[in-house]
Structures are given as structure tokens and as C-alpha cells.
Amino acid sequence: MAILDQINDDIKAAMKAREKEKLEALRGIKKVMLEAQTAKGAGEGLADEDALKIISKLAKQGSDSANIYKEQGREDLYEQEMQQVAVFESYLPEKMSDEDLTATVKEVIEQVGATSMKDMGKVMGITSKKLAGKADGKDIADKVKALLS
Structure with a gap:
């Protein structure tokens, strides 16, 4: 439905x-x-x-x-x-746990080949589409920054 x-x-x-x-x-x-x-x-x-x-x-x-x-x-x-x-x-899918979010962001970083903060835009674009509705954009950005720093 x-x-x-x-x-x-x-x-x-x-x-x-x-x-x-x-x-x-x-x-x-x-x-x-x-x-x-x-x-x-x-x-x-x-x-x-x-x-x-x-x-x-x-x-x-x-x-x-x-x-x-x-x-x-x-x-x-x-x-x-x-x-x-x-x-x-109540209509949204359950939010991702911190561990799952970290794993997904690491996977995208490896996929894109990101090495520094210059690549944040590429990583954010793919990750945001992949996790639409499952994680907050601010949480995704914070995780990407932490992992690329």
C-alpha cells in the first residue's frame, strides 16, 4: 500500500x-x-x-x-x-544505529576513494541518497567529517 x-x-x-x-x-x-x-x-x-x-x-x-x-x-x-x-x-523507517551509520559511511568512502575533506561533497551525495529517511543529514555530515579528518 x-x-x-x-x-x-x-x-x-x-x-x-x-x-x-x-x-x-x-x-x-x-x-x-x-x-x-x-x-x-x-x-x-x-x-x-x-x-x-x-x-x-x-x-x-x-x-x-x-x-x-x-x-x-x-x-x-x-x-x-x-x-x-x-x-x-511512525511513518518513517527506523533510524540507523551509530555503528551501522559508521559502516555505511566507511563503505562509501572506500567506494569513492576519498582521502581528505576535499572529497566530502562526493561522499555526502552518495551517502545521503543511500540513507534517505534512515539517518539525519546532520548525523551523516558529522560522521563523514570525523572519518575524513
Whole structure:
């Protein structure tokens, strides 16, 4: 089942169960996905990889917003944002462990033949595509920097 279809089914279930916060998060995902589908140059439908990228981006934005709310002492908004992030993350694949991330980055470094920080762009490009949705871009960049230094 495509991710968009799954979200539509979950919206119906959340409406029936009267889960207001979950429904709001799901509608947010659907809105962004529909915008991506109808964007200029978009093909037929929305591929699951693109859907995962969208959901991952929404989860990152939500957690960044939640951190800002927490810094400003707005616990009510922090809790609301974190509930939405939890809904977003339920659709994402499980994050990679640090050991798996290190192994994958080392593998790409050997594959590309990278020897210094000058090669970081090459390594990041391949690694980011390979680990889309499985690891955060910042974590990948930190690992690449550590291994190339």
C-alpha cells in the first residue's frame, strides 16, 4: 500500500476515534503531499521515496519548533508539537544505529576513494541518497567529517 493511501486510511480511522492531534498531523502530511503532487513538473502520483522525504522534513521541522518552544518555556506548545512529530515518525523507517551509520559511511568512502575533506561533497551525495529517511543529514555530515579528518 502506498504511503499516501495509508495516510488517507489513517485519517478516516482518526476521525472515527476522535483523535484530534493525530488527525491534525495526518492532514498536515496529506496537504504537503498533495502540494508536491500538483507542483509544476511533478509526475504521475507520488513515489514512496518522495513521501518519506516529505514526512522526514516535516518531522525535522516539528522537532526544531518544539526545541524553540521548550527554550522559551512554552511547555503546552512543546507537547503539542512533539505529539505531531511522533505521528510523523511512525511513518518513517527506523533510524540507523551509530555503528551501522559508521559502516555505511566507511563503505562509501572506500567506494569513492576519498582521502581528505576535499572529497566530502562526493561522499555526502552518495551517502545521503543511500540513507534517505534512515539517518539525519546532520548525523551523516558529522560522521563523514570525523572519518575524513
